[in-house]
Protein backbone atom coordinates (compact mmCIF):
# COMPACT_ATOMS: atom_id res chain seq x y z
CA UNK A 1 0.00 0.00 0.00
CA UNK A 2 2.80 2.39 1.01
CA UNK A 3 4.58 1.68 -2.28
CA UNK A 4 1.51 2.52 -4.30
CA UNK A 5 1.14 5.84 -2.46
CA UNK A 6 4.78 6.76 -3.19
CA UNK A 7 4.26 6.01 -6.83
CA UNK A 8 1.15 8.19 -6.96
CA UNK A 9 2.96 11.10 -5.34
CA UNK A 10 5.72 10.88 -7.95
CA UNK A 11 3.20 10.87 -10.80
CA UNK A 12 1.39 13.92 -9.39
CA UNK A 13 4.69 15.73 -8.83
CA UNK A 14 5.87 14.99 -12.36
CA UNK A 15 2.56 16.26 -13.75
CA UNK A 16 2.81 19.50 -11.75
CA UNK A 17 6.40 20.08 -12.91
CA UNK A 18 5.43 19.40 -16.54
CA UNK A 19 2.44 21.76 -16.42
CA UNK A 20 4.38 24.57 -14.72
CA UNK A 21 7.29 24.19 -17.13
CA UNK A 22 4.94 24.20 -20.11
CA UNK A 23 3.15 27.32 -18.91
CA UNK A 24 6.45 29.12 -18.31
CA UNK A 25 7.70 28.31 -21.81
CA UNK A 26 4.34 29.33 -23.30
CA UNK A 27 4.40 32.70 -21.56
CA UNK A 28 7.99 33.31 -22.71
CA UNK A 29 6.72 32.86 -26.28
CA UNK A 30 3.53 34.89 -25.65
CA UNK A 31 5.48 37.84 -24.32
CA UNK A 32 7.99 37.65 -27.17
CA UNK A 33 10.92 37.04 -24.83
CA UNK A 34 11.84 34.00 -26.92
CA UNK A 35 10.74 33.53 -30.48
CA UNK A 36 11.56 31.21 -33.32
CA UNK A 37 12.64 32.97 -36.50
CA UNK A 38 10.22 32.27 -39.27
CA UNK A 39 10.03 33.83 -42.70
CA UNK A 40 8.25 37.13 -42.16
CA UNK A 41 5.20 37.97 -44.21
CA UNK A 42 4.16 41.63 -43.94
CA UNK A 43 0.69 41.77 -42.51
CA UNK A 44 -2.18 44.09 -43.08
CA UNK A 45 -5.06 44.19 -40.73
CA UNK A 46 -7.96 42.49 -42.37
CA UNK A 47 -10.52 45.14 -41.63
CA UNK A 48 -12.28 46.95 -44.40
CA UNK A 49 -12.46 50.69 -44.21
CA UNK A 50 -16.25 50.47 -43.87
CA UNK A 51 -15.91 48.24 -40.81
CA UNK A 52 -13.91 50.66 -38.72
CA UNK A 53 -16.55 51.11 -36.04
CA UNK A 54 -17.96 54.42 -34.85
CA UNK A 55 -14.58 56.21 -35.02
CA UNK A 56 -13.29 55.83 -38.54
CA UNK A 57 -10.87 58.47 -39.68
CA UNK A 58 -9.74 61.42 -37.60
CA UNK A 59 -10.81 64.27 -39.83
CA UNK A 60 -14.03 66.23 -40.10
CA UNK A 61 -16.42 66.15 -37.17
CA UNK A 62 -16.37 63.74 -34.23
CA UNK A 63 -18.92 63.65 -31.42
CA UNK A 64 -17.83 62.75 -27.91
CA UNK A 65 -20.89 61.31 -26.17
CA UNK A 66 -20.57 61.56 -22.38
CA UNK A 67 -21.88 58.82 -20.11
CA UNK A 68 -21.46 59.54 -16.40
CA UNK A 69 -21.62 56.03 -15.00
CA UNK A 70 -22.03 54.86 -11.43
CA UNK A 71 -20.50 51.43 -11.02
CA UNK A 72 -18.73 49.22 -8.48
CA UNK A 73 -15.82 51.65 -8.32
CA UNK A 74 -17.87 54.72 -7.36
CA UNK A 75 -21.19 56.50 -7.75
CA UNK A 76 -22.18 59.91 -9.05
CA UNK A 77 -24.63 61.85 -6.88
CA UNK A 78 -25.45 65.11 -8.58
CA UNK A 79 -27.41 66.41 -5.59
CA UNK A 80 -23.93 66.89 -4.10
CA UNK A 81 -21.88 69.93 -5.05
CA UNK A 82 -18.60 67.98 -5.03
CA UNK A 83 -19.84 65.58 -7.70
CA UNK A 84 -21.20 68.46 -9.82
CA UNK A 85 -17.83 70.20 -9.56
CA UNK A 86 -15.96 67.04 -10.54
CA UNK A 87 -18.29 66.58 -13.51
CA UNK A 88 -17.65 70.19 -14.60
CA UNK A 89 -13.92 69.63 -14.29
CA UNK A 90 -14.01 66.45 -16.38
CA UNK A 91 -16.19 68.10 -19.02
CA UNK A 92 -13.63 70.91 -19.15
CA UNK A 93 -11.04 68.42 -20.49
CA UNK A 94 -12.96 68.17 -23.78
CA UNK A 95 -12.26 71.66 -25.19
CA UNK A 96 -8.58 71.35 -24.23
CA UNK A 97 -8.27 67.95 -25.94
CA UNK A 98 -10.30 69.12 -28.95
CA UNK A 99 -8.19 72.20 -29.53
CA UNK A 100 -4.97 70.20 -29.15
CA UNK A 101 -6.05 67.47 -31.62
CA UNK A 102 -7.14 70.18 -34.09
CA UNK A 103 -3.72 71.82 -33.80
CA UNK A 104 -1.88 68.52 -34.32
CA UNK A 105 -4.14 67.73 -37.30
CA UNK A 106 -3.28 71.04 -38.91
CA UNK A 107 0.41 70.06 -38.92
CA UNK A 108 -0.51 67.06 -41.09
CA UNK A 109 -3.02 68.91 -43.28
CA UNK A 110 -6.21 67.71 -41.56
CA UNK A 111 -9.01 69.56 -39.79
CA UNK A 112 -10.50 67.38 -37.04
CA UNK A 113 -13.28 69.05 -35.06
CA UNK A 114 -15.23 67.88 -32.02
CA UNK A 115 -18.69 68.39 -30.58
CA UNK A 116 -19.28 67.52 -26.93
CA UNK A 117 -21.50 68.28 -23.95
CA UNK A 118 -20.51 71.20 -21.79
CA UNK A 119 -23.37 70.69 -19.34
CA UNK A 120 -25.99 68.02 -18.49
CA UNK A 121 -28.48 69.98 -20.61
CA UNK A 122 -26.88 68.85 -23.87
CA UNK A 123 -29.53 66.17 -24.21
CA UNK A 124 -28.12 64.26 -27.19
CA UNK A 125 -24.52 64.27 -25.93
CA UNK A 126 -24.97 63.72 -22.18
CA UNK A 127 -26.19 60.59 -20.34
CA UNK A 128 -26.16 59.08 -16.87
CA UNK A 129 -25.98 55.33 -16.27
CA UNK A 130 -25.71 52.78 -13.50
CA UNK A 131 -23.92 49.45 -13.74
CA UNK A 132 -23.85 46.79 -11.04
CA UNK A 133 -20.31 45.62 -11.72
CA UNK A 134 -16.97 47.45 -11.65
CA UNK A 135 -16.52 48.34 -15.31
CA UNK A 136 -12.71 48.57 -15.31
CA UNK A 137 -12.28 45.44 -13.21
CA UNK A 138 -12.45 43.36 -16.38
CA UNK A 139 -10.19 45.75 -18.31
CA UNK A 140 -7.83 43.09 -19.67
CA UNK A 141 -10.67 40.74 -20.54
CA UNK A 142 -12.39 43.56 -22.47
CA UNK A 143 -9.23 44.47 -24.35
CA UNK A 144 -8.15 40.94 -25.21
CA UNK A 145 -11.61 39.80 -26.30
CA UNK A 146 -12.80 43.11 -27.73
CA UNK A 147 -16.09 43.06 -25.84
CA UNK A 148 -17.94 45.46 -23.55
CA UNK A 149 -21.43 43.95 -23.66
CA UNK A 150 -23.06 45.86 -20.80
CA UNK A 151 -21.79 49.21 -22.02
CA UNK A 152 -22.73 48.40 -25.62
CA UNK A 153 -26.26 47.42 -24.54
CA UNK A 154 -26.59 50.71 -22.68
CA UNK A 155 -25.56 52.67 -25.77
CA UNK A 156 -27.79 50.58 -28.02
CA UNK A 157 -30.85 51.11 -25.85
CA UNK A 158 -30.38 54.69 -24.70
CA UNK A 159 -28.42 56.66 -27.27
CA UNK A 160 -29.70 57.59 -30.71
CA UNK A 161 -26.36 57.66 -32.50
CA UNK A 162 -28.04 58.27 -35.86
CA UNK A 163 -29.71 61.41 -34.50
CA UNK A 164 -26.33 62.63 -33.19
CA UNK A 165 -24.70 62.06 -36.57
CA UNK A 166 -27.50 63.90 -38.30
CA UNK A 167 -27.83 66.84 -35.91
CA UNK A 168 -24.12 67.60 -35.68
CA UNK A 169 -23.03 66.33 -39.10
CA UNK A 170 -20.57 63.92 -37.48
CA UNK A 171 -18.54 61.36 -39.34
CA UNK A 172 -17.38 59.76 -36.09
CA UNK A 173 -18.90 59.08 -32.68
CA UNK A 174 -16.83 58.17 -29.59
CA UNK A 175 -18.59 57.19 -26.34
CA UNK A 176 -16.80 58.38 -23.18
CA UNK A 177 -17.65 56.72 -19.86
CA UNK A 178 -16.76 58.91 -16.88
CA UNK A 179 -16.21 57.04 -13.61
CA UNK A 180 -16.26 58.61 -10.16
CA UNK A 181 -13.35 56.55 -8.87
CA UNK A 182 -11.72 57.00 -5.43
CA UNK A 183 -8.34 58.76 -5.22
CA UNK A 184 -6.42 55.51 -4.79
CA UNK A 185 -8.20 53.63 -7.60
CA UNK A 186 -5.65 51.46 -9.40
CA UNK A 187 -7.14 50.86 -12.84
CA UNK A 188 -6.20 53.45 -15.43
CA UNK A 189 -8.16 54.66 -18.45
CA UNK A 190 -8.75 52.41 -21.42
CA UNK A 191 -10.32 52.43 -24.86
CA UNK A 192 -12.04 49.79 -26.92
CA UNK A 193 -11.14 50.28 -30.55
CA UNK A 194 -11.71 48.54 -33.85
CA UNK A 195 -8.19 48.49 -35.13
CA UNK A 196 -7.31 44.87 -34.58
CA UNK A 197 -10.52 42.96 -34.69
CA UNK A 198 -14.02 43.78 -35.77
CA UNK A 199 -16.21 44.40 -32.75
CA UNK A 200 -19.67 42.86 -32.47
CA UNK A 201 -21.09 46.35 -31.95
CA UNK A 202 -19.64 49.39 -33.71
CA UNK A 203 -19.49 51.53 -30.54
CA UNK A 204 -15.93 52.62 -29.76
CA UNK A 205 -15.51 53.71 -26.19
CA UNK A 206 -13.30 55.31 -23.59
CA UNK A 207 -13.40 54.57 -19.85
CA UNK A 208 -12.12 57.57 -17.90
CA UNK A 209 -11.57 57.17 -14.14
CA UNK A 210 -11.81 60.54 -12.36
CA UNK A 211 -8.75 59.98 -10.19
CA UNK A 212 -6.29 59.68 -13.09
CA UNK A 213 -7.96 61.59 -15.90
CA UNK A 214 -6.78 64.79 -17.59
CA UNK A 215 -7.10 66.31 -21.10
CA UNK A 216 -4.08 64.33 -22.37
CA UNK A 217 -5.74 61.07 -21.23
CA UNK A 218 -8.94 61.98 -23.12
CA UNK A 219 -6.85 62.68 -26.23
CA UNK A 220 -4.71 59.53 -25.86
CA UNK A 221 -7.71 57.21 -25.43
CA UNK A 222 -9.58 58.94 -28.27
CA UNK A 223 -6.60 58.41 -30.58
CA UNK A 224 -6.79 54.66 -29.83
CA UNK A 225 -10.31 54.58 -31.26
CA UNK A 226 -8.90 55.99 -34.51
CA UNK A 227 -6.10 53.39 -34.74
CA UNK A 228 -3.24 54.73 -32.61
CA UNK A 229 -1.40 52.24 -30.44
CA UNK A 230 0.48 52.49 -27.15
CA UNK A 231 4.16 53.26 -27.60
CA UNK A 232 5.17 52.48 -24.01
CA UNK A 233 4.81 48.71 -24.17
CA UNK A 234 5.04 45.68 -26.42
CA UNK A 235 2.07 43.75 -27.78
CA UNK A 236 1.97 40.99 -25.18
CA UNK A 237 -1.55 39.81 -26.00
CA UNK A 238 -1.49 40.04 -29.79
CA UNK A 239 -4.25 42.66 -29.75
CA UNK A 240 -2.36 45.51 -31.36
CA UNK A 241 0.21 45.78 -34.18
CA UNK A 242 2.63 43.11 -32.91
CA UNK A 243 5.06 45.54 -31.27
CA UNK A 244 8.13 43.52 -30.24
CA UNK A 245 9.78 43.37 -26.85
CA UNK A 246 11.80 46.59 -26.40
CA UNK A 247 9.40 48.67 -28.52
CA UNK A 248 9.09 51.17 -25.65
CA UNK A 249 12.84 51.84 -25.79
CA UNK A 250 12.70 52.31 -29.57
CA UNK A 251 9.83 54.80 -29.16
CA UNK A 252 11.43 56.64 -26.25
CA UNK A 253 14.50 57.20 -28.44
CA UNK A 254 12.66 58.08 -31.64
CA UNK A 255 9.31 59.58 -30.61
CA UNK A 256 9.91 60.90 -27.08
CA UNK A 257 7.22 63.59 -27.23
CA UNK A 258 4.39 61.40 -28.57
CA UNK A 259 1.16 61.37 -26.57
CA UNK A 260 0.85 57.61 -27.07
CA UNK A 261 4.15 57.18 -25.20
CA UNK A 262 2.98 59.13 -22.16
CA UNK A 263 0.19 61.48 -21.13
CA UNK A 264 2.32 63.28 -18.53
CA UNK A 265 4.10 66.57 -19.13
CA UNK A 266 7.58 65.71 -20.46
CA UNK A 267 9.38 68.20 -18.21
CA UNK A 268 7.54 67.90 -14.90
CA UNK A 269 5.93 64.46 -15.21
CA UNK A 270 2.66 66.06 -14.10
CA UNK A 271 -0.80 65.25 -15.42
CA UNK A 272 -1.75 68.77 -16.46
CA UNK A 273 -5.43 69.67 -16.11
CA UNK A 274 -5.60 72.69 -18.41
CA UNK A 275 -3.32 71.94 -21.37
CA UNK A 276 -1.52 69.22 -23.32
CA UNK A 277 2.21 69.58 -23.85
CA UNK A 278 2.76 66.41 -25.89
CA UNK A 279 2.55 65.79 -29.65
CA UNK A 280 1.25 63.49 -32.33
CA UNK A 281 4.47 62.35 -34.01
CA UNK A 282 4.86 60.48 -37.30
CA UNK A 283 4.41 56.98 -35.85
CA UNK A 284 0.97 57.83 -34.42
CA UNK A 285 0.14 59.90 -37.53
CA UNK A 286 0.89 56.77 -39.61
CA UNK A 287 -1.37 54.48 -37.57
CA UNK A 288 -4.28 56.95 -37.65
CA UNK A 289 -3.84 57.40 -41.41
CA UNK A 290 -2.58 60.99 -41.44
CA UNK A 291 0.52 59.85 -43.35
CA UNK A 292 0.65 56.85 -45.67
CA UNK A 293 4.34 55.99 -45.63
CA UNK A 294 5.48 54.23 -42.46
CA UNK A 295 8.12 56.38 -40.73
CA UNK A 296 9.97 53.29 -39.45
CA UNK A 297 10.81 49.78 -40.68
CA UNK A 298 7.46 48.06 -40.03
CA UNK A 299 8.52 44.83 -41.79
CA UNK A 300 11.94 44.76 -40.15
CA UNK A 301 10.25 44.98 -36.75
CA UNK A 302 7.78 42.30 -37.84
CA UNK A 303 4.86 44.58 -37.09
CA UNK A 304 1.47 45.00 -38.72
CA UNK A 305 1.00 47.80 -41.23
CA UNK A 306 -1.53 50.56 -40.73
CA UNK A 307 -4.83 49.57 -42.36
CA UNK A 308 -4.99 53.09 -43.80
CA UNK A 309 -2.15 52.18 -46.19
CA UNK A 310 -4.67 50.27 -48.27
CA UNK A 311 -7.33 52.91 -48.25
Ligand SMILES: [Zn+2]
Nearest residue numbers: 220224229230
Ligand atom coordinates in the same frame (compact mmCIF):
# COMPACT_ATOMS: atom_id res chain seq x y z
ZN1 LIG B 1 -3.17 53.66 -24.39
